Amino acid sequence: MGNVLFSIIWLIILIFIGFWIAGIAAGLYILIIPFTVCIEALTGLTDFLLKVIQFPRYCAQSMVDGKGFN
Known part of the structure; x- marks a missing residue:
């Protein structure tokens, strides 16, 4: 197991930032993905x-590994 302090920091990032950002991005992804059929320029965004x-x-994964921010 890696550094316990970094694991705790990654857990905090996961709970307070990661889930929220991913949730917002998932909503946008769901709204935009059908339009990529007609507008191929949106493929990079999706x-x-x-x-x-x-x-x-x-x-x-970083939390389990105890990985730093390098």
């Missing part, structure tokens, strides 16, 4: 939103 939606997974 790809970015999908990465933002996966931010809680990154926080959880």
Whole structure:
């Protein structure tokens, strides 16, 4: 197990920031994804939103590893 202090910090980030940002991004993703069929320029935006939606997974993995902010 990695550094316990960083694990606690990542848990706080996950709860107070990660879930909220991912939730907002998921809502936007759901609204925008149907329009990418007609407007292909939105594909880059939806790809970015999908990465933002996966931010809680990154926080959880960093928490388990006790990884720092490097």
